[in-house]
Amino acid sequence: MNRIDTLMARMTLAEKLGQLTMTASGYTVTGPVIAGDSTQSIIDGTIGNLLNMVGAGPAHEMQRLAVEQSRLGIPLLIGLDIVHGHRTLFPIPLAEAGIFDEAVWERTAREAAREGAADGLAMTFAPMLDVSRDPRWGRTAEGPGEDPWLNGRIARAKVRGFQGTDLSSAESLAACAKHFVAYSPVTAGREYAAVDISERTLREVHLPGFVAAIEAGVATLMPAFTDLNGVPMTAHVPLLRDWLRGEMGFDGVIVSDYNAIAELIKHGVAADLVDAAVLALKAGVDIDMMADAYRKGLPVALEQGRVTIDEIDACVRRVLRLKEQLGLFDDPYRRGATPEPAEAVAERHALARDVARRAIVLLKNERRNDRDVLPLPAAAKALAVVGPLADARTEMKGPWWGAGEHEPAVSVLDGLRVALPQTDIRHAPGVAIDGGDDSGIEAAVALCDGASAVLLCLGERATMSGEAASRATPALPGRQQALAEAVTARAHALGIPVVAILFSGRPLVVPWLAEHADALLAAWFLGAEAGHAIADVLTGRASPSGRTPMSWPRAVGQVPIFFGQRPTGRPMNPADYYTSKYQDVDNTPLFAFGHGLTYGRIRYEELQVEPRRVCEQDTLKISVTLRNEGAREAEETVFLFVRAKVSRVTRPLLELKGYAKLRLRPGEAGSVKLELPASELRYLGPDLQPLFEAGEIEICVGPSAEPAGLLRETIELG
Ligand code: NOJ
Numbered sequence: 001m002n003r004i005d006t007l008m009a010r011m012t013l014a015e016k017l018g019q020l021t022m023t024a025s026g027y028t029v030t031g032p033v034i035a036g037d038s039t040q041s042i043i044d045g046t047i048g049n050l051l052n053m054v055g056a057g058p059a060h061e062m063q064r065l066a067v068e069q070s071r072l073g074i075p076l077l078i079g080l081d082i083v084h085g086h087r088t089l090f091p092i093p094l095a096e097a098g099i100f101d102e103a104v105w106e107r108t109a110r111e112a113a114r115e116g117a118a119d120g121l122a123m124t125f126a127p128m129l130d131v132s133r134d135p136r137w138g139r140t141a142e143g144p145g146e147d148p149w150l151n152g153r154i155a156r157a158k159v160r161g162f163q164g165t166d167l168s169s170a171e172s173l174a175a176c177a178k179h180f181v182a183y184s185p186v187t188a189g190r191e192y193a194a195v196d197i198s199e200r201t202l203r204e205v206h207l208p209g210f211v212a213a214i215e216a217g218v219a220t221l222m223p224a225f226t227d228l229n230g231v232p233m234t235a236h237v238p239l240l241r242d243w244l245r246g247e248m249g250f251d252g253v254i255v256s257d258y259n260a261i262a263e264l265i266k267h268g269v270a271a272d273l274v275d276a277a278v279l280a281l282k283a284g285v286d287i288d289m290m291a292d293a294y295r296k297g298l299p300v301a302l303e304q305g306r307v308t309i310d311e312i313d314a315c316v317r318r319v320l321r322l323k324e325q326l327g328l329f330d331d332p333y334r335r336g337a338t339p340e341p342a343e344a345v346a347e348r349h350a351l352a353r354d355v356a357r358r359a360i361v362l363l364k365n366e367r368r369n370d371r372d373v374l375p376l377p378a379a380a381k382a383l384a385v386v387g388p389l390a391d392a393r394t395e396m397k398g399p400w401w402g403a404g405e406h407e408p409a410v411s412v413l414d415g416l417r418v419a420l421p422q423t424d425i426r427h428a429p430g431v432a433i434d435g436g437d438d439s440g441i442e443a444a445v446a447l448c449d450g451a452s453a454v455l456l457c458l459g460e461r462a463t464m465s466g467e468a469a470s471r472a473t474p475a476l477p478g479r480q481q482a483l484a485e486a487v488t489a490r491a492h493a494l495g496i497p498v499v500a501i502l503f504s505g506r507p508l509v510v511p512w513l514a515e516h517a518d519a520l521l522a523a524w525f526l527g528a529e530a531g532h533a534i535a536d537v538l539t540g541r542a543s544p545s546g547r548t549p550m551s552w553p554r555a556v557g558q559v560p561i562f563f564g565q566r567p568t569g570r571p572m573n574p575a576d577y578y579t580s581k582y583q584d585v586d587n588t589p590l591f592a593f594g595h596g597l598t599y600g601r602i603r604y605e606e607l608q609v610e611p612r613r614v615c616e617q618d619t620l621k622i623s624v625t626l627r628n629e630g631a632r633e634a635e636e637t638v639f640l641f642v643r644a645k646v647s648r649v650t651r652p653l654l655e656l657k658g659y660a661k662l663r664l665r666p667g668e669a670g671s672v673k674l675e676l677p678a679s680e681l682r683y684l685g686p687d688l689q690p691l692f693e694a695g696e697i698e699i700c701v702g703p704s705a706e707p708a709g710l711l712r713e714t715i716e717l718g
Pocket of ligand 1: 051081125178257258467
């Protein structure tokens with residue numbers, strides 16, 4: 001008999017349910033705290049998995065209880081959320097998505113896995129694969145932005161990064177694709193609210209990221225808290241059991257979200273904890289995180305004949321197999337055995353700085369007095385650094401700081417002071433992030449006199465995005481708008497430019513700022529090295545290359561706004577009243593998906609597509625010439641979209657199918673080549689089955705999803 005069979009034959013029901021239980025734990029000065037339970041349960045074998053334990057010492061201490069003191073010696077599986085870095089914080093996932101570089105996505109996950117594993121962890125609850133088209137939803141910060149194709153690329157890279165090529169390695173973690181599925185389109189953008197979407201949207205927008213993660217070999221998966229068209233995901237038999245286990249053949253571990261099994265009662269689909277446990281088990285949930293529904297409910301359900309021991313055993317086997325794949329039976333102390341060398345940590349910080357620079361999106365950069373406002377002139381004598389986010393180290397870390405809570409982070413002020421030691425850097429916060437007090441505005445305005453430029457550091461507190469952080473008005477909080485207006489008025493009266501740096505976990509609704517600031521940067525939340533990265537870009541030491549992975553609305557009422565909208569029978573036409581439009585705002589976004597300027601000026605020319613007629617087996621070869629007509633080096637991101645001219649189902653106005661990058665020196669030209677297998681032009685036909693339909697397809701290439709900037713060529717499928 002193999003190890004798992006031998007164990008299964010010896011396990012009591014209580015021990016089996018222990019393997020299906022994950023309990024939150026923490027460590028205080030007086031010792032470990034196990035939520036609602038005690039460490040004795042680890043010894044008894046009735047807790048088999050932990051979350052929220054940080055540090056190799058405590059993790060090994062708990063592991064020893066399981067391995068050395070429990071009857072069967074089954075190691076614990078210990079997991080933690082590593083959303084944008086573990087101790088070394090990287091930019092939030094939304095910011096990282098805008099780098100459009102698979103190597104970066106993989107590398108940060110790999111480094112976070114190393115760091116997490118060095119802390120004794122074997123699992124992380126990441127990547128988060130929720131496509132978001134609604135900036136009101138706070139968890140937008142944790143995800144890939146608005147596009148399903150992009151999400152698939154990120155999913156693959158992240159799974160590879162966390163898991164590496166060998167799950168049993170001391171540097172690998174089991175990844176967890178979450179939240180399955182369609183967690184983001186909650187009603188009115190309100191966290192945890194009901195979700196009601198079509199099967200087409202589910203299949204076209206929300207499932208592909210999970211398909212990609214499964215194809216990449218993701219070890220575990222987490223159902224969303226939410227319901228989908230009336231059925232809570234934690235109990236969703238058609239999607240969990242039939243689609244995921246059945247159609248996709250996913251045989252990894254499904255771990256519930258925090259207390260989600262018990263919440264089936266509040267959803268109104270389970271009468272009590274026993275009922276809830278039955279529903280989740282039948283749907284295929286293996287591990288109960290924090291609801292204690294399996295330990296309390298399944299013995300009763302078993303006795304009542306509502307579940308079978310075979311159903312329970314199947315879950316236990318999956319959990320044991322994961323522990324085996326992670327190498328936990330062979331050496332439960334492998335992860336965290338040796339502290340990381342200082343050089344590894346230093347290198348990780350260098351990576352964090354590089355990634356942060358690349359995630360910054362230059363949304364606007366006007367010319368003033370015959371020069372671009374950014375980069376700042378080297379000779380700047382004085383800078384007025386104004387706003388509540390200039391001197392805000394903790395905020396830089398972003399919403400999910402994991403084990404980085406006590407790690408240092410670099411503020412904008414810190415970064416500028418290091419980068420520009422000769423410059424007089426003056427600072428006044430002006431207002432608090434979300435306070436109502438205006439009294440500091442005057443002092444901030446006064447700083448403008450004699451400054452070469454004003455840097456306005458505005459935006460959200462980090463905790464205004466992330467879980468349970470929906471905002472009905474995702475704009476500048478508190479009195480920041482008043483501050484921006486007062487300071488801008490003064491700066492412009494003095495003839496000095498205003499550079500606004502926005503911190504947020506989502507696109508913000510900032511039409512005034514976009515119009516009046518001379519330069520505008522989206523700095524999202526950039527992590528530990530934020531201030532250095534921002535200073536690198538402001539001073540021109542780094543040339544910005546980030547692109548927004550989400551459309552920025554002009555008004556909250558435009559939400560959801562995304563480039564992949566379907567056509568209407570009455571497209572917007574100013575000459576015709578009865579067309580699809582608003583009376584009070586334009587249809588277009590303030591900044592389109594993919595928008596982001598560089599310090600160069602890139603011209604797109606000569607789009608070539610070969611062959612002009614393709615069958616399903618063919619691959620399209622696409623090339624475009626880029627020329628940098630600006631005075632500085634630039635890294636340009638080129639997007640490839642397609643648009644079907646006629647098909648049996650209305651198709652998005654643009655569908656992303658690829659991207660590429662090219663670095664060009666001033667005056668340099670170069671060509672970018674992209675390949676598109678024609679099989680990727682299949683879509684879900686009227687019956688939701690994949691269809692390769694003959695007809696014309698437009699190949700669109702350009703710097704963003706803004707239609708006016710795209711070069712187009714039509715080819716023939718068939
Ligand atoms: C709740 C969140 O929804 C989920 O993403 C996370 O992994 C768990 N809490 C555990 O922290």
